[in-house]
Amino acid sequence: MSIIHKEGLEKQFIFNLKECNTTGFNDPLNEDVYSPSKGLIHRYPDRVLLTITNRCFAYCRFCFRKKNWSHFPGFDLSGAVKYISDHKEIREVLISGGDPFTLNIKHLESILKNIRNIKHIEVIRIGTRVLTSNPITVTHDYVGIIKNYKPIWIVAHINHPDEITPEFADAAEKIVNSGIPILSQTVLLNGINNDKKTLKRLFCKLAGMGIKPYYLFGCDQAVGNRHFRVSIDEALEIMRSLRCNISGICMPAFAFDLPNGGGKVVLEPETIVSRQNGRYILKNFEGRRYIYEDV
Numbered sequence: 597m598s599i600i601h602k603e604g605l606e607k608q609f610i611f612n613l614k615e616c617n618t619t620g621f622n623d624p625l626n627e628d629v630y631s632p633s634k635g636l637i638h639r640y641p642d643r644v645l646l647t648i649t650n651r652c653f654a655y656c657r658f659c660f661r662k663k664n665w666s667h668f669p670g671f672d673l674s675g676a677v678k679y680i681s682d683h684k685e686i687r688e689v690l691i692s693g694g695d696p697f698t699l700n701i702k703h704l705e706s707i708l709k710n711i712r713n714i715k716h717i718e719v720i721r722i723g724t725r726v727l728t729s730n731p732i733t734v735t736h737d738y739v740g741i742i743k744n745y746k747p748i749w750i751v752a753h754i755n756h757p758d759e760i761t762p763e764f765a766d767a768a769e770k771i772v773n774s775g776i777p778i779l780s781q782t783v784l785l786n787g788i789n790n791d792k793k794t795l796k797r798l799f800c801k802l803a804g805m806g807i808k809p810y811y812l813f814g815c816d817q818a819v820g821n822r823h824f825r826v827s828i829d830e831a832l833e834i835m836r837s838l839r840c841n842i843s844g845i846c847m848p849a850f851a852f853d854l855p856n857g858g859g860k861v862v863l864e865p866e867t868i869v870s871r872q873n874g875r876y877i878l879k880n881f882e883g884r885r886y887i888y889e890d891v
């Protein structure tokens with residue numbers, strides 16, 4: 597690992613005076629407004645988010661839920677189960693935090709069991725930083741219990757290829773071999789990973805381990821995050837370059853959350869140059885223009 601990479605990785609976790617810039621929002625996604633029960637957020641029609649803890653293995657300075665570090669409203673499992681049971685349109689539950697893997701396995705299992713018992717829930721997702729920050733937690737026993745509640749998807753937060761350690765690889769292999777798919781989500785961070793070579797290395801390494809790069813997120817506008825943020829133009833240029841160089845299975849979608857609870861928006865570099873009467877002019881991955889006659 598080079599010194600530059602090491603410094604880049606450390607910047608994710610070490611306080612910087614630039615955080616005293618107070619522009620931004622305490623609750624950039626307006627999660628409080630969409631929370632009908634303690635620790636449950638219902639923003640999209642078919643899914644809910646459960647923030648079951650405020651504990652993490654490492655605390656990321658750019659975390660958009662950092663207000664929960666000191667003022668966690670708590671999590672009400674019976675309230676969440678009742679709400680989800682009463683809302684048949686919910687088919688997916690994302691369990692997050694904090695990091696769900698910080699919970700004792702019995703505690704996590706009781707949450708999984710209660711959610712899995714709700715007949716209309718098809719999929720459970722667990723968002724975690726455990727693979728990068730405490731992979732030794734992922735024992736065969738731990739995975740053996742979680743897999744009883746399949747279909748489950750693990751969504752692993754990772755921002756830099758140097759966070760892939762032998763322990764990370766070992767834990768990921770246990771999860772994948774148990775039949776639980778892993779997706780990754782990465783936050784685009786100024787001075788840490790905002791360059792195409794770093795991200796190419798990260799996404800290709802993940803795909804090679806059976807982990808599908810899922811989202812590259814723009815850094816949320818939380819208070820103290822300004823110095824981490826990367827412009828949309830720069831992000832799209834990175835995405836365009838990645839599209840030219842890596843295959844679809846290595847490519848995440850670029851998305852960010854709109855402030856004031858506007859929800860997630862996915863952006864792609866522009867490929868439609870013009871369209872008229874079913875005749876498109878499209879730009880390919882090399883930037884060349886082609887005419888395409890639509891049906």
Ligand code: SF4
Nearest residue numbers: 652655656659694725
């Ligand atoms: S691991 Fe996730 S929840 Fe925990 S501090 Fe980092 S971004 Fe926030």
